[in-house]
Amino acid sequence: MAKRKKNNDLPKIKLNKSNLKKSLRIFNYIRPHQWKLFIGLIFLALTGATALIFPKLMGDLIETAEFSSEEINKMGIVLLILFTAQAVFSFFRVVLFVNVTENMLLQIRRATYETLVKMPMQFFSSRRVSELNSRIAADISQIQDTFTTGVAEFLRQIIILIGGIIALFLTSVELSLLMLATIPVFAIVAVIFGKFIRSLSKEAQDEVAQSNIIVGETLQAIASVKAFTNEAFEILRYQKSTTSIKKIAMKGGLARGAFSSFIIFCVFGAIVLLVWYAVKLQSEGALTQSELVTFILYTIFVGASIGGLPVQYAQIQKAVGATERVFDLIDEQPENITPRPIKNQLQGKVEINNLSFAYPSRPDIQVINQINLHVNPGETIAIVGSSGAGKSTLASLLNRFYEPTLGEIRFDNLPATSLSLYELRRQMAIVPQDVLLFGGSIYENIVYGKPEASKNEVIEAAKKANADEFINQFPEAYETIVGERGVQLSGGQRQRIAIARAVLKDPKILILDEATSALDSQSEKLVQDALEKLMKGRTSFVIAHRLSTIKNAHQILVMEEGKIVEKGTHNQLIEKDKGVYKKFIELQKLSTLS
Numbered sequence: 001m002a003k004r005k006k007n008n009d010l011p012k013i014k015l016n017k018s019n020l021k022k023s024l025r026i027f028n029y030i031r032p033h034q035w036k037l038f039i040g041l042i043f044l045a046l047t048g049a050t051a052l053i054f055p056k057l058m059g060d061l062i063e064t065a066e067f068s069s070e071e072i073n074k075m076g077i078v079l080l081i082l083f084t085a086q087a088v089f090s091f092f093r094v095v096l097f098v099n100v101t102e103n104m105l106l107q108i109r110r111a112t113y114e115t116l117v118k119m120p121m122q123f124f125s126s127r128r129v130s131e132l133n134s135r136i137a138a139d140i141s142q143i144q145d146t147f148t149t150g151v152a153e154f155l156r157q158i159i160i161l162i163g164g165i166i167a168l169f170l171t172s173v174e175l176s177l178l179m180l181a182t183i184p185v186f187a188i189v190a191v192i193f194g195k196f197i198r199s200l201s202k203e204a205q206d207e208v209a210q211s212n213i214i215v216g217e218t219l220q221a222i223a224s225v226k227a228f229t230n231e232a233f234e235i236l237r238y239q240k241s242t243t244s245i246k247k248i249a250m251k252g253g254l255a256r257g258a259f260s261s262f263i264i265f266c267v268f269g270a271i272v273l274l275v276w277y278a279v280k281l282q283s284e285g286a287l288t289q290s291e292l293v294t295f296i297l298y299t300i301f302v303g304a305s306i307g308g309l310p311v312q313y314a315q316i317q318k319a320v321g322a323t324e325r326v327f328d329l330i331d332e333q334p335e336n337i338t339p340r341p342i343k344n345q346l347q348g349k350v351e352i353n354n355l356s357f358a359y360p361s362r363p364d365i366q367v368i369n370q371i372n373l374h375v376n377p378g379e380t381i382a383i384v385g386s387s388g389a390g391k392s393t394l395a396s397l398l399n400r401f402y403e404p405t406l407g408e409i410r411f412d413n414l415p416a417t418s419l420s421l422y423e424l425r426r427q428m429a430i431v432p433q434d435v436l437l438f439g440g441s442i443y444e445n446i447v448y449g450k451p452e453a454s455k456n457e458v459i460e461a462a463k464k465a466n467a468d469e470f471i472n473q474f475p476e477a478y479e480t481i482v483g484e485r486g487v488q489l490s491g492g493q494r495q496r497i498a499i500a501r502a503v504l505k506d507p508k509i510l511i512l513d514e515a516t517s518a519l520d521s522q523s524e525k526l527v528q529d530a531l532e533k534l535m536k537g538r539t540s541f542v543i544a545h546r547l548s549t550i551k552n553a554h555q556i557l558v559m560e561e562g563k564i565v566e567k568g569t570h571n572q573l574i575e576k577d578k579g580v581y582k583k584f585i586e587l588q589k590l591s592t593l594s
């Protein structure tokens with residue numbers, strides 16, 4: 001249901017040469033299954049053809065009423081064979097179309113996902129990821145619907161429309177001309193009328209949404225409404241909106257009423273006109289009874305095809321739009337993170353020279369402003385500063401999630417850009433503040449740090465991260481499923497799993513975002529101890545919140561508005577009278593005391 005709704009929300013685009021050409025690229029994904037599509041199309045044509053024979057045979061069956069019962073039975077059997085053939089053709093048509101579509105979607109789904117996960121961080125920071133995800137899902141399911149049924153239906157209806165009109169003329173030219181003079185006119189008027197009604201109901205929906213916003217806003221800010229005694233103002237606002245809903249809905253009702261009487265009048269009018277004329281022709285001997293039946297059945301077929309075509313066409317329009325968007329994504333430039341043997345084994349020396357950075361979405365705000373830093377292998381750097389100072393951004397730049405606007409970062413005397421992203425990131429690990437575990441088992445979550453690790457290595461890592469003990473307390477130990485379907489782990493346990501993951505990765509450079517939320521003292525001690533073990537022998541950048549981490553760091557960077565305003569050890573910085581760090585530590589002490 002939700003999927004339908006989403007598909008219905010997809011925009012219909014005007015078909016033109018350029019978007020059609022782009023969408024036709026989809027056939028590249030069909031190429032290996034072309035022959036199935038070809039046979040599917042033959043079955044489709046056969047289904048259409050058998051459908052077209054049906055009215056003729058029905059007419060013939062009626063004619064046999066005047067013949068022997070043997071003839072009648074024979075006619076019945078012919079019809080039965082026809083039905084059976086149609087059923088078989090239809091079966092193979094559906095199976096083949098689904099087969100081709102699903103094979104094609106398999107490639108498209110993989111290609112979109114592959115591009116998506118390889119896109120640089122900048123791509124994600126400029127888009128709402130959940131929106132992107134649901135849009136792609138809606139686009140792909142639109143392509144699926146259109147290819148499995150829409151295109152086939154469209155072609156089948158065109159076959160029936162053209163074949164039906166030819167058959168009508170073969171049955172009776174005079175009646176066909178009369179029919180063609182009336183039905184398409186009605187159909188066109190009905191489509192225009194329908195469009196008008198739809199636009200009215202859209203207008204009504206928008207107005208209803210508007211009035212719901214008023215209710216939502218008022219209730220959310222009810223305290224403000226009351227404090228300003230603005231109840232009467234809000235009531236008036238709502239009244240205006242509801243009056244407008246009523247007016248539009250009434251107008252819509254009027255149009256719908258007119259539309260239904262128009263349809264009734266036209267449908268019955270057309271039937272009466274045709275039958276009247278047919279009977280006249282019959283009485284003049286220009287038309288047999290069986291021809292009349294055949295004619296009426298063909299008319300119904302043609303009418304249904306005309307009625308169905310706009311729906312199928314709209315579906316194709318939506319699918320072309322969806323295909324275009326999917327290809328726009330597939331054509332994006334992903335990061336090059338191809339795995340290859342690591343040439344430069346890093347020792348952990350880091351140099352930052354004149355580093356400046358602004359996010360591409362806000363180019364005039366310098367989030368990192370002329371930073372210089374020299375870090376020896378194995379040192380711990382504590383980064384402190386108020387919220388928004390640029391601490392996380394500096395960590396992102398070290399990871400090359402973004403490229404600096406000015407300046408450079410060097411690892412072991414090599415410019416960061418001379419290392420491949422794969423090489424660099426394989427030798428770095430992040431332990432984030434809010435650890436998000438994947439939905440699998442604890443084991444899978446730890447081994448994520450080094451997919452080729454053995455079971456022993458995983459257990460060793462968990463032990464170093466002080467996680468082995470609590471993991472073994474679960475009945476299923478390492479196979480315990482975490483997240484939605486399994487146990488919910490505490491904050492401290494999640495952090496220790498993330499630490500185990502990092503231990504397993506055995507990076508040379510570590511980026512640690514200390515959790516601000518307080519853990520209970522037992523858990524805190526275990527996490528702290530695990531972190532200390534993890535940091536040993538590695539260059540560690542810690543976005544620090546704990547006084548103990550800060551005090552023990554080899555260097556402390558105090559950041560403010562993207563700049564390093566103070567740099568040194570705890571003892572050096574605490575000496576500075578009126579220094580930012582000194583003030584920061586005093587505040588920190590106060591907040592831990594309170």
Ligand SMILES: Nc1ncnc2c1ncn2[C@@H]1O[C@H](COP(=O)(O)OP(=O)(O)OP(=O)(O)O)[C@@H](O)[C@H]1O
Nearest residue numbers: 125359361362367386387388389390391392393394
């Ligand atoms: N993806 C982004 N696009 C644009 N601006 C961003 C983006 N991420 C962060 N910023 C901005 O960059 C500035 C620095 O943010 P950053 O997250 O690095 O600060 P921080 O010191 O880590 O803060 P906190 O301690 O609150 O995490 C902030 O003004 C923030 O609004």
